[in-house]
Each structure stands twice: as C-alpha cells, then as structure tokens.
Amino acid sequence: MTAQVEIRDRRWPWYAAVSAIVVALTLSMISPADAVQGDLIRIMYIHVPAAWLAYLAFTVTLAGSIGYLATKRMVFDRLAASSAEVGVYFTGLAILLGMIWGKPTWGVWWTWDARLTLTAIMFFVYVGYLALRRATLDPDARAKRSAILGVLAIVQIPIVHFSVVWWRTLHQPPSIIRPDGPAIQDPLMVVALVAGVVAFTVVYAALVTKRMELARIEDAVVAREATLERPVAGEAVVAPDLSPEPGGAR
Amino acid sequence: MSGQWAWVTFASLVFYGSLALFVGSIVWRLRRARARLEELS
Amino acid sequence: MKRYWKFLVPAGLAVVLLSFLIVNLNSNLVYFNTPTELMERQADDARLRLGGQVVPGTVAESATGAVFEVTDGRETVLVDHTGAPPDLFQEGIGVVVEGSWDGSEFHSDTMLVKHDENYSPENPDEPFPGS
Structure with missing residues (x-):
C-alpha cells in the first residue's frame, strides 16, 4: 500500500486563488462608499465572505465526518480534518476583520453580544477538534472520535448565523439572507460582495486541496514508519534482557 | 475619509498577512512531510 | 476505559x-433594552443598556459630551451622554448607550453605534438611509 503512494505537487490551486483574490480586491476598491460607514464598507467585502466560508468549511467537515462514519474510508477523515483547519482559519479571520471594522464603527474592538460570543465559542470548539486530533495517535480511533465531534459541533452554525435574528444584538442582522429580501440595492456593492464570496470559495478550495495533499503524505509517512519500526521495536525489548551485566556493574 | 482608508488598509494587511502565514505553514509542512517520505523510501 | x-x-x-x-x-x-422596556424601570438604580435611534434634530453638544433623544418608535428617552461619541454618531443612526436612570433622564458614559444591515451609496436626497 505504501509503495504506490505518489502524490503530485499541484500548483494550479495557488494560481486560481491568487487570480480570484486580485479580481475581488479590484471590485471591492472601485465599488461606491457607503452612505453611513463610508469606506469602512470595504472591510465588509472580506469580513462577510470569511464568515460564510467558515460556515461552508464546517459543513464540509460534517459531510466528511458522516462519510467516514458510514464508510470508514480515510479519505473522508482527511477531508473533515483539512476543512476544519481551513474553517478555523476563516473563523479567526472573520473575528479579526470584524474587530477592525467594529472599532471605527461601533467604537469598540469587542463586546459580549450574542453573535460575537457564539462565534468565539465556535472558534474554540473547532480548535478543540484540532486538538483532539493531535491528542489521539491511533489513526482509526482519531478518525472516529473526531468524526463524532465533527457531527456534534455543526449545531453551532445555525445558532451563530441566526443569533442576530433570534436575540437583540449589537451586530447587525443578515443583509442577504433575510425575510424582506437583500438589503443591498446598489449593483456594484452586490458585485463586490459576490466577487468576495467567489474568491474566498476558490481560496478555500485551494487550501483544502493542499491540506488534503499534506494529510495524505502524513498518513503515508505514518504507515511506512509503522512497517519499518516493527522489527526495531522487537529488538529494543529484547536488548536489555541479553546484557544485564553492564547495567548492574555500575 | 482618509482615516477610514487607514482602517481598510489595516484590514487588508491582516487578511494578506494571515493568508500568507497560513499558506506558508501548509507549504512548509508539505515540504517537511515529503522530505520525510523520501527519507523512509 | x-x-x-x-x-x-x-x-x-x-x-x-x-x-x-x-x-x-x-x-x-x-444585548440592550428598548426605550419602551426601560421606561418601566426608571426607579431602578441598575446599570442598563439602552438601544434605539437618535431622533433627528435633538442632538446638542454639552460641556461633558452630548445630549440627544433616543426612540424605538413608541417611547422616547432623553440621554445625557458623558464622553466623546464614536465617529459615526449622527442624527438618525442607531446607538446603544450604557448607564443608568437619573429621574426621567438617562445618564450614559459608554456609547456604541449600532450599524444596520443596509448597504447604500451616498445620496444627498436621502440623508438617513434605512430609517
């Protein structure tokens, strides 16, 4: 099994990601300033896509977790783990960009309203998911445990998203997915936001592709180490029994 | 309005900086893992 | 195990x-209570968060900060704010102020601007978009 591992170093995900970001950046800079928040709205064109991609990433982790539990195929475990790591990155990015937007708009970097608090909890639960993976050495046990957590943790996504609708928060309610239709009329603003979401999706796909490549190589390393170390481990146990004198003489 | 552009620039730097760090960490781990795999074969 | x-x-x-x-x-x-909800608690000494829209035409500078009225469309509360308001503070915008009742006036020392979900370009014909 280990002999057939030949993983190509693909470059195209990086090229696709860079071009998508360049297009989205240009559109976000030429779109009009907002009537109230002025140029600060440009931060929204990266903050909102980052938050959406975090939702998408954790949903893919759910899909990977279910896939693993149903089929026991390691490719699903690698997908779940890779997507969770990228999702943690996007969650952290959304929180940081939100803080940078919040300081000049609200007047504070952070406040404990429902949306912000629940997003922070979501961040730490998925950091916990990654920690659980590091704490478990056996590949099968690790895959199973993290898959269970990957399924359970998904309940947070609707709670985080709808927290601004269910409870009165400082954070504004959704602008796009809401009962009265989108709250963005200007076409250039819509284009800037959509371009941001598309670009971040391409970046997400690139990151997950490369992260899965890494996971495959790491799994191959572990498998090969296991086959190589078995005889060595046997010698290590036997060795002290064969030569008790040098140790006892000292 | 120039104050607002400073915030926008700050946000862009955080975005590009963090993305570069994350991409860098994946590329670095990939190189290390590939080298390890070479070593074992 | x-x-x-x-x-x-x-x-x-x-x-x-x-x-x-x-x-x-x-x-x-x-996160905050509306003027209607807080009107019933005027005797309360507790520190409260009051949220609503700044009534256009009521904003005045004071020696210590700003005085203005906040409304939820039903009740209106006079707010005496101490400290510099955030940059985006203006007539017609949503605010959350933190403080307590002093008679029928609300004394606040912390103000957050609550931005709404509307995105719209600058337009001189409509000074308060989304209001």
Missing part, C-alpha cells in the same frame, strides 16, 4: 456549550 473517551470528550464539550447557552438565555443574549 478507552471506549468512554470517545464519548466523554465530545459530550463534555457539548455540555459546556449548552450550559453556557442556558445561563446566557436568562439575560445576556438580549
């Missing part, structure tokens, strides 16, 4: 999350 771990770790995290939610459901999930 190892079998329990598979359930303990995720279950423990879920319990922590749920208990946090339940504790918060009592009060903290509502």
